Amino acid sequence: MAIPREVPCEAIMESLADGVFTVDLDWNITFFNRRAAQITGVPQAEAVGRKCWEVFRSSVCDGACVLRSCLESDLPQGAASIYFVRADGDKVPVSVSAAPLKDRKGRVIGGVETFRDLSEVQLLRRKLDGRYSLEDIHGKSPALARALEHLPQIAASGVSVLLLGESGTGKELFARALHNLSARKDGPFVAVNCGALPENLLESELFGYKAGAFTDAKKDKPGRFQAAQGGTLFLDEIGDMPLALQVKLLRVLQEKTFEPLGGTKSLPADARIVAATNCDLEDMVGRGRFRQDLFYRLNVARIVLPPLRERTEDIPLLTDLFVNRQNLLQGKDVAGPDEDVLRILLSHPFPGNVRELENIIEYAFILCPGGLIRPAHLPEYIRPVEGAVPSPAPGTLEEIKRRAALAAIERHGGKRMAACRELNISKDTLRRILARASGA
Template sequence: MPFPRNLPLEDVFASIADGLFTVDADWNITYFNESAQRITGVSYAEAVGRKCWDVFRSSLCDGNCAVDHCLRRGVSITNKSIFIIKNDGSRLPVSISASALTNSDGEVVGGVETFRDLTEIQAMRRKVKDLYRFEDIVGHSPSLDRIFRILPQVSSSQATTLLLGESGTGKELFARAIHSLSPRRDKPFVPVNCGALPENLLESELFGYKAGAFTDARHDKPGRLEMAEGGTVFLDEIGDLPGPLQVKLLRFLQEKTFEPLGGVAPVRADVRVVAATNRDLEKRVADGRFRQDLFYRLNVVTFHLPPLRERREDIPLLVEHFVEQFNAIQGKQVQGVSEDVLLLLLRHDFPGNVRELENILEYAFILCSSGFIQQEHLPDSLQAGAEPAASAGGLHGTLEEIKRRAARHAVERNQGRRMAACRELGITKDTLRRLLDSKE
């Protein structure tokens, strides 16, 4: 299927910034534009006539060929992120779109694919990611910016701080950030999950016990408050703290002293308290399940941490953060997520918030060893919400049909100004008129 040499839009295809190539039904490359040559480092003469997999050696050439997928299923692929291996062995990230090519009788005679070099885009993303990282918290949404602006001042104070937010919003990350930005940064940070232990065990964990306090207490055991001396104790799920322990915690916040189980004298501790909960504490106060005086003691400075669905602009940054993290942990070279996967993630509501996103990517890393994470690497529950890929930028159908669509879209982009469309496409007025007047 040689590329016709006498068509005006050949010059357009030759000069576009994206690489473009076509193959015949036997996967032999029949056209290879100038951008394809520049991006791959392979000349027209070297490419044409060879099998496409010999030229590209991409992450999809192991049985997941994009053009083959289009030919077999009759669909188009748009903006799928993969990588190709250049002649020097280096990996080049690209975004591809592909579709089948048909003749005037509707018979499939080959395929067409465009690809875009993502190297500079990825470099820019890395720079942007560094700009929007505060301690270990990644984001640049307005809701987070408001918190970031006052977090240093709050951290440098001694004020008790309350973090409110749904499960998975990163409350412990914020607590650690408060500690690391405070004068107590060189002292211990001690977390306690108030909802994970029964009341009797939680009391001994928090306040410790003296030898003989109960049958198995043969030695003194310091509690978490004592272990955090000079530093910060993080009381997670404070809304689940049992009533009797609320009284003991209130006394500590008021007097900075506590009594271990079996103790007869108060113990003083210089500890800052940061508490967190996903509960509605005001409702629990109204229901009598949480002490009002303790609530006021905890509610000196309060941060409301936004759920991920309210800061979707942070999802790409978080994805890159977790990909980088899992690559380091697992020793892999995953490049990131494909553009269709990113669109799917941006549409997802994330009831589990940032923790759910982290779990999704950790699952994907099990199935994806390199290249870009694709939809097939995602959990089934997330794939169920995937929509079919859109048309590959108008690249389906015969070459004449592609030309007509290119002409029509150029006129639309130029608000109906036909001369501007002619200049954009590099064609004459008569050619444009013929393309617009012809029927698909």
């Protein structure tokens, strides 16, 4: 069916579910549809007239630009998966296509690019296959930055790693990131909670057993060491492992072999060990509750995960992440927390850390039908007592942003562009954060 002549092309592009923008030959944006504004977080009026790389700051702006390629070849370019950095600093995965824009005489006057937000697709894919990467560890606080500083190098080294942190700080997420950033990323990632099973069951779970090893052993059962061959074995709550089993684990780490229960033949133990605990292992070593030699075997590289109360700057970002995730999983359209809820979250000590924040948002979705999450939607234990004087929050959201920005500038010796790169924000965004927070 032909499109009626009275329907302008701009109206059609405004109705599309994909982002669309056009540029002239000087790379100035000449059109920016409503969906493009939603995905990028940049209002249409602010985008038009600016250079495209100022708006998108994508992973290909410094080289393999799809739009530049299509203009140089005078040919449309098919879908390519890239990411760009939103105005608020978040990375957004997108699929882009581009084509030359020509006038009626066939002369190239610019280019047009369409892009589709792949965030929901990636989230569903990761949820289905259980894979995580460094990008799934969300936050920009200095405390988290210190924990992440050497993670890629540690992952690539292949050594044993000890993750220390309170319950709920995301130790398994870090363990999966270590696996996915290592040479073993194509191998299995196998997790065992050492505190969830009694000693005899934990031993058979780790090493497996042969048929006839005990009364109910009707057939061979491989253990987690065998399942993790060529990959990573994550030993969570290692501080709860009984001393007798610690001796056997130490022997495996030293000899790189193990024997299933009831077996007579040693099998190779080709799995990288990542251990985690919320216990003070050095104190346990001093009290004879954890073997010193095993501690040193596990503690080749150590990463300390900060509790959420030490990274309050990340609470708004994590809250948005969990709201978006629940919207996707439950098919709702919750906008996020209102100012009162955000103030409550910023003042809460979070003894359960990131896991507690995620549970709070999940509970809020039970009561919140849509729109803003309000205090009445929160679990009772976190709601302020009626009539009580609210405890002071650690600053407004703008103040938190300003503190994070100033800390980044200080870390880079006053170099603002270096701070922008660390925070994944533009120079204009940094200037606005500092100006708003100072009242300018």
